[in-house]
Structures are given as structure tokens and as C-alpha cells.
Amino acid sequence: MASPFTISGAKTVLHTARSFRTVIPDTVSKPALAGQSAALYGPAQETVPQNKKQSDFLVMDSRQTIGVSLTPKRFGAVNWYGLWSLYKKEVYRFLKVFTQTVAAPMVTSLLFLAIFTLALGHAVETIGGIPFSQFLAPGLITMAMAQNAFANTSSSIVSSKMQGNIVDVIMPPISPTEFVVAYAMGGVTRGLIVGLTTWIGMSFFVTMQVHSLPHLVFHAVAASMMLAFLGMIGGIWADKFDHVAAITNFVVTPFAFLSGTFYSISRLPEPFYTIAHYNPFFYMIDGFRYGAIGQADTAPWIGIAVMAGVNAGLGLMAWRMVSTGYKLKA
Amino acid sequence: MAVARASRGQPARGRAAPRVTLAARRISRFNTLGVATLIWRQVIAEFLVFKLVLLGPALQALLFAVVISLAVGSRIAEVGGLPFLEFLAPGLVIAAAVQRSFESTAFSMVHEKLEGTIADVFGAPLSAIEILIGYTVGATVTGLCIGLPVWLVLVPFGAGLPQDAGAMLYFVLTGCVTLALFGLIAGMQSHRWDSLSAKETFILTPLLLLSGSFFSIAALEEPFRTLMMANPIFHLVNGFRYAMTGYADAPVWISAAVVGLLAAALFLVAIRLVAIGYKVKA
Numbered sequence: 181m182a183s184p185f186t187i188s189g190a191k192t193v194l195h196t197a198r199s200f201r202t203v204i205p206d207t208v209s210k211p212a213l214a215g216q217s218a219a220l221y222g223p224a225q226e227t228v229p230q231n232k233k234q235s236d237f238l239v240m241d242s243r244q245t246i247g248v249s250l251t252p253k254r255f256g257a258v259n260w261y262g263l264w265s266l267y268k269k270e271v272y273r274f275l276k277v278f279t280q281t282v283a284a285p286m287v288t289s290l291l292f293l294a295i296f297t298l299a300l301g302h303a304v305e306t307i308g309g310i311p312f313s314q315f316l317a318p319g320l321i322t323m324a325m326a327q328n329a330f331a332n333t334s335s336s337i338v339s340s341k342m343q344g345n346i347v348d349v350i351m352p353p354i355s356p357t358e359f360v361v362a363y364a365m366g367g368v369t370r371g372l373i374v375g376l377t378t379w380i381g382m383s384f385f386v387t388m389q390v391h392s393l394p395h396l397v398f399h400a401v402a403a404s405m406m407l408a409f410l411g412m413i414g415g416i417w418a419d420k421f422d423h424v425a426a427i428t429n430f431v432v433t434p435f436a437f438l439s440g441t442f443y444s445i446s447r448l449p450e451p452f453y454t455i456a457h458y459n460p461f462f463y464m465i466d467g468f469r470y471g472a473i474g475q476a477d478t479a480p481w482i483g484i485a486v487m488a489g490v491n492a493g494l495g496l497m498a499w500r501m502v503s504t505g506y507k508l509k510a
Numbered sequence: 511m512a513v514a515r516a517s518r519g520q521p522a523r524g525r526a527a528p529r530v531t532l533a534a535r536r537i538s539r540f541n542t543l544g545v546a547t548l549i550w551r552q553v554i555a556e557f558l559v560f561k562l563v564l565l566g567p568a569l570q571a572l573l574f575a576v577v578i579s580l581a582v583g584s585r586i587a588e589v590g591g592l593p594f595l596e597f598l599a600p601g602l603v604i605a606a607a608v609q610r611s612f613e614s615t616a617f618s619m620v621h622e623k624l625e626g627t628i629a630d631v632f633g634a635p636l637s638a639i640e641i642l643i644g645y646t647v648g649a650t651v652t653g654l655c656i657g658l659p660v661w662l663v664l665v666p667f668g669a670g671l672p673q674d675a676g677a678m679l680y681f682v683l684t685g686c687v688t689l690a691l692f693g694l695i696a697g698m699q700s701h702r703w704d705s706l707s708a709k710e711t712f713i714l715t716p717l718l719l720l721s722g723s724f725f726s727i728a729a730l731e732e733p734f735r736t737l738m739m740a741n742p743i744f745h746l747v748n749g750f751r752y753a754m755t756g757y758a759d760a761p762v763w764i765s766a767a768v769v770g771l772l773a774a775a776l777f778l779v780a781i782r783l784v785a786i787g788y789k790v791k792a
Contacts, residue, residue, distance in 0.1 A: 277704040284711040291719040299598075299725040300581055429566035437573040443581040 255353075262354045263362050270366025274332055281332070282374055285324045289378045292320055293385065296442065307444050308475050313386045318472040319441035321378045322403055322465045329371035329404040330411040330432055333363050334424045337415030346508060356503035360412065360495065367408025368401060375400055389473060395480060396471030402487040403464040407432070409494035416501050416508060435461040445477050460490045537635060544636045545644045552648025556614060557655075567606040568659035574602060575667045589726045590757045599661070599669035600751040601723025604685055607657030608746065611686040612693035612714060614649035619697025620706050628790055638785035642694070642777075649690035650683065657682065670754070677753035677762065684769045685746045689714075691776035698783050698790060717743045727759045742772050 255261065274281040297313045307315040340346040349359065382388060390396055414427045439461035448456055456462050457478070467483035470476035476483070502508065537544070557564065575595055589597040622628040631641060661669055672678040692714075700706035721743035727735050738744050745765035752758035758765075782788075 280704045280707045280711070284707065287711055288715060291716060295719050295724040296581075298729050299594075300578070302729065304581060425566070429569060433570065434573060437577050442577045447580060 259353055259355070259358055262352055263358045266349065266354060266358070266362035267365050267369075270332070270336060270363060271369050273336060273366075274370050281328065281370060282377055285328050285374045286378045286381045289320045289324045290381050290385070293317060293382060310473055310475060314389075314473060315444070315469075315475070316442065317382050317386045317388060318469040319465050321375050321382070322399070322468045323436050323441050324378050325371040325375040325400060325404050326407040326436060326461070326464065327428075327432065328374040329367040330407040330414075330428070332370040333367040333408045333411030334415035334418070334427070335411075335421075336363065336366070337412060338418050338421055338424050341415075341508075342420070350505070350508060356499055359502050360409075360499045363412055364405055364408045364495070364498075367411060368404040371404025371407070372400060375404075390471070391474030392471050392480075394471075395467060395484075398484060399464060399467035399471055399487065402484075402491055403468060406460065406464065406487065406491050406494060409491065409498050412498045413494065413501060416498075416506060419507075435459055439465050440477065441465055460486060463487055541636055541640050544634060545640050545647075548631065548636070548641070548644030549648045549651070552614065552618065552645060553651050553655075555618070556648075556652045564656060565659060567610065567656050568663045571602045571606060571660045572663045574598075575664060579667070590728070590759075592755055592757055593668055595664075596668035596670075596755060597726070597751070597757065598724065599664040599667065600754040601721070601747045602664060603657050603661045603669070603754075604682065604747055604750040605718050605721070605723050605743075606660045607653040607682060608685045608689040608743070609714070609718060610656040611649040611653035612689040612696075612710070614652045614693065615645050615690045616693035616697035616700075616706055616710070618645070619694060620700050620703060623697075623701070623790065624703075632787060632790055638781050641784050642691075642781055645694055646687055646690045649693065650686040653686035653690070654682070672754050673756045674753045677749065677766075680766065681746060681749040681753055681769065684773050685750070688742070688746075688769060688773040688776060691773065691780045694780050695776065695783060698788050701789070717741055721747045722759060723747045742768060745769050 253261070293313065293316060296316055301312055304312045306312065337346070340349065354362075379388060410432070414424055414431075418424045418427070438456070439459050440456065445453060445456045445462065445466075463478070463483040463486040466477050467480065467487065470480050470483070500506075575598070578598065579595065588594070619628075622631065631644075636644070696706060696709045700709065720738075721741055722738060723743075727738050727744075730738060739760065745760070745768040748759050749762055749765040749769065752762045752765075
């Protein structure tokens with residue numbers, strides 16, 4: 181454990197203060213003061229051994245004794261280092277419990293495939309000339325990706341809020357855009373990993389095909405991103421875990437189930453057929469299915485346009501919430 | 511616990527005295543108040559913490575019913591002489607009820623262990639059997655409170671009143687108790703949330719989904735049809751479906767025996783674990 185007086189501790193203090201050079205609060209710790217003098221004199225050339233004691237820092241106002249850079253960290257328009265760190269944290273967070281976050285969705289999707297094929301296989305043999313299981317597989321994969329992208333961002337933000345460590349993300353010099361991008365990319369990464377493992381798992385039981393790779397990849401990323409944004413918005417809005425569970429139960433699951441995962445919407449009677457076209461989840465499943473088996477209920481370019489538009493809208497909304505600090509900052 | 515029990519023999523100080531007595535409370539052979547409190551806490555905690563989320567299973571069942579009517583549409587198939595949704599409804603009801611029973615005991619066990627509040631239960635003057643009854647009855651009540659709304663939303667899709675009320679009660683109660691005991695064992699065995707969720711995902715969910723609640727075993731080919739008989743949840747669903755609709759995939763008395771024996775076996779395991787305080791007492 182690094183004590184606040186080691187070199188690495190001092191570095192952390194400095195890197196989190198953006199305009200450190202101008203104001204030094206009275207409460208600032210000793211290593212930070214030592215760093216301030218380093219900032220005035222510029223970084224020295226020699227390196228200091230790692231296990232320095234507190235007393236060593238008290239004489240560190242000469243440039244010879246300061247080695248590792250204790251200057252405020254500088255960055256350009258984008259804080260790439262912060263962005264990358266936040267993204268890595270998001271990815272490690274779910275990989276650490278991958279049985280829960282990657283293996284479990286795969287098993288559940290395979291079970292769904294099994295029960296729907298067993299239950300409906302005799303009644304619905306083909307949809308548009310394609311065996312029911314092959315029609316079902318891309319829909320189930322999209323659903324798994326979407327649900328996990330949503331779960332990743334929403335649970336991450338809510339648990340950070342509840343444990344109070346959300347300040348570790350809000351305090352550092354990470355702009356709202358960087359915040360939104362890092363979290364969304366974390367969700368997209370989980371969505372894609374889940375999608376890929378589910379795809380591989382299903383390929384043992386069902387003939388999986390790729391009709392158009394660009395469509396497949398676009399819709400996989402766009403679907404995960406849409407739900408990652410939605411998860412962020414939900415996570416920022418929610419005060420407790422059961423609020424997130426309520427959004428999952430009453431918003432995400434109904435939209436996902438009624439989006440044509442299990443049936444072709446051309447089967448729907450009239451008012452519902454039109455209503456289904458207002459469900460963005462329909463375009464994500466339809467587009468992904470077009471990429472996989474080449475069968476779609478609407479023209480592929482409409483799906484791409486809708487997904488891009490919805491993503492832009494949700495991304496903007498998430499960005500707005502983060503930048504105003506809605507339910508994040510006091 | 512031994513210390514707390516020892517104080518039972520002491521006489522309570524004068525009841526007539528208007529001031530609050532500080533004497534040890536006397537407990538008869540069975541700590542009725544303690545068990546009732548534990549049951550109450552289990553049920554109330556569930557409803558206070560989860561609130562609306564408790565309607566989740568009902569909504570999910572409704573979605574399943576809608577999706578399946580849409581997917582099957584006019585080609586609605588008959589399974590064993592029943593319309594498909596009528597065949598499906600009992601399975602959805604019992605699956606939702608027993609899953610919640612499992613989660614009730616398992617979640618509270620892991621949660622209390624992580625929070626350290628488990629000492630409030632194991633340190634109270636409750637014997638192993640009393641603790642077990644408290645958790646199991648609490649979970650069963652919760653399971654029933656989940657199963658009932660699921661049944662209600664499925665009524666428009668063809669779920670009806672039970673044909674055999676006695677069998678219905680037997681299967682639903684034994685089912686909830688069995689899964690509550692299993693949840694208690696799984697919860698005591700797990701140190702962390704992810705080890706519990708691994709048990710739920712890799713043991714319970716496959717057993718539940720592949721239990722024949724969604725399809726008749728007539729749809730299966732031979733090796734799997736026999737394997738299905740080894741799934742205790744299949745017997746639960748089979749018995750409950752018989753009680754609700756009169757249709758059964760396998761002889762009901764076998765199902766009743768399997769479920770009953772399993773409940774008894776899990777009870778023996780659970781009471782042993784609670785009595786020795788497995789992974790709970792230092």
C-alpha cells in the first residue's frame with residue numbers, strides 16, 4: 181500500500197488537479213507542496229529511489245533531488261490517459277466476474293434457443309424459408325448484447341454512486357465527453373464479448389451464417405452502444421439498485437421481447453405492425469439479423485439511419501446529464 | 511446461542527410491576543415469537559426492498575405469453591390436447607414462484623453474511639429448526655406472492671382454476687419449500703455474490719428452463735426424454751400442470767414422491783448446515 185508520502189502518492193495528487201499551479205490550498209499535503217516547487221523549477225533529471233521517507237520530501241526544493249516528474253500532468257484537447265484508464269477500469273470490472281457477466285448470458289441464450297426451438301419448432305417450422313432456429317439465433321444474440329451493455333454501464337454507475345466512489349471519476353480532469361465515451365465503450369466491449377461468445381456457443385447447435393459483415397458489425401456496435409447510453413442515463417437517474425431493476429423489467433425487457441426477436445413482425449396485425457416500427461429495438465434486431473441471414477423486415481439503410489440517429493440522441497442526452505452533473509454532483 | 515438458551519429457565523420478574531422488566535424473556539419449547547419475527551422480517555424485507563420489481567415476473571410471463579401467441583399465431587398448436595398457452599401457463603407460474611423462493615433464502619443468506627448481520631439470526635435464541643422454519647416459510651410466502659400475480663396475468667391467455675386443488679397445494683408448497691431449502695444451502699455455501707450467481711446460472715436456470723415448462727417431453731428424442739425424468743423441476747412442473755389442467759407427461763404419483771423425497775433430503779442437509787453454522791460461525 182502506498183502511503184500518501186511516497187512518490188506515487190504525490191503523483192496521484194498532482195495529476196488530479198488541473199490548475200494546480202495557481203492555487204495551493206492550505207490543506208494540501210506535504211508531498212504536493214514538494215511537487216509545487218518542482219512545478220516552479222521544472223522537472224529535474226535524476227531519479228529518486230522509490231522508498232523515500234516523509235523527511236526526504238521536506239528538503240526537496242532543489243531540482244537535483246526531485247526525479248520522477250511531480251509537475252502537473254499536461255494534456256492536449258483530449259485526456260487520452262484518463263480516457264484509457266477509465267475504459268480499462270470499466271472492462272476489468274466486468275472481466276473480474278466473467279462467469280456472471282459473460283458465461284451466464286451465453287448459457288441463458290443457449291437455453292432460450294433450446295426451449296423456443298423445442299416448444300415452437302413443430303408449430304413454426306420456417307420463417308421466410310429459413311428454419312426457425314436460424315431465424316431465432318441472431319435475435320437472441322442481439323438481445324444478449326443489448327441487455328449486457330445496459331447492465332454494464334447502469335450497474336457500474338449505480339454502484340459507484342452508492343459506494344461513493346463516483347467522485348473518483350468526477351473529480352479527475354476527465355471531461356463529460358471523455359466520461360461518456362469511456363463508459364459507453366466499456367458497455368460496448370461487454371456487449372461485443374457477450375455477442376461473440378454467444379455466437380460461438382450457438383454455432384455448435386445452429387448453422388450460423390454471415391450475409392453481410394459490415395451490417396453485422398455496425399449493428400452489433402450500434403445496438404451495444406444504444407443500450408450502453410441508455411444504461412448510463414438510467415444509472416445516473418437511479419438512486420438505488422431496484423430503480424435500475426425496474427428500468428430493466430419495465431423498459432428494456434418489454435422493448436426487447438416485443439421487437440421481433442422471436443417472430444417476424446410481418447405476422448403482426450395492423451395497428452401493432454405500425455407501432456412496432458416505432459420501437460428502436462426492432463431496427464437493431466432487424467439490422468443484425470439482416471447482417472447474419474440476409475432477411476430483413478425493413479430496408480437495411482433505414483435501420484442504419486435509425487440506429488445512428490437514436491445513438492446520437494441518447495449520447496447527447498447522457499453527455500448533457502454528465503456535464504450538468506445531474507444527480508452526480510451536489 | 512447456548513448462553514442465550516441457558517437464561518430461559520430464569521423466572522421473569524413481577525409482571526404486575528408497571529416499569530419495564532429487564533429480566534430474561536421466558537421462551538417455551540418452541541420460540542414462536544422468534545420464528546414469527548424471522549418470517550415477518552423475511553417477507554417484509556422482500557417487499558420493502560424490491561417493491562415494484564416484484565411485478566417483474568408477472569410482466570415477464572405476460573411478455574412470454576404475448577410473444578408466443580405472436581410467434582405461433584394462427585398455427586396455434588395443441589400440446590397433449592391443450593391449447594399451447596394453456597399448457598404453458600402452469601409452468602410459468604410454478605417456475606416464477608419457486609425461483610423467487612430460491613432467491614429469497616439465497617440472497618438474504620449471502621447479503622447477511624456479507625453485511626455481518628447474520629449474527630443477529632444465529633445469535634438469537636433460535637434453534638436450528640426454528641431458523642430453518644423462519645427462512646423457509648418466509649421464502650414460501652414470498653414465492654406464493656410472486657406466483658399469484660403471474661397466474662392472474664395469464665388468466666386471459668387461458669390459465670384457469672385448478673382441477674385438483676389438493677394436488678395444486680401439495681406441489682406448489684413442496685416446490686417452494688424445496689427451492690427455499692436449496693437456496694439456503696447455496697447461500698450458506700457461497701461467500702460472495704458471484705459464487706451464488708454461478709450456482710443460480712449453471713444449476714438452477716438450466717433445470718428450470720429445461721424442465722418441460724415450455725414444451726412437452728413428447729417433443730424430445732429418446733435419450734433426453736429419460737434424462738428429463740432426472741430433473742426434479744420437471745416433476746414439480748408436471749405435478750403442478752396436472753393439478754391445474756389435468757394433463758400430465760409422467761405419472762403424477764411418481765412426481766409427488768420425487769418432490770417429497772427431495773424436500774426431505776434437502777431438509778436434512780439444511781438442518782445439519784444450520785446446526786453446525788457451516789461457513790457462518792467462526
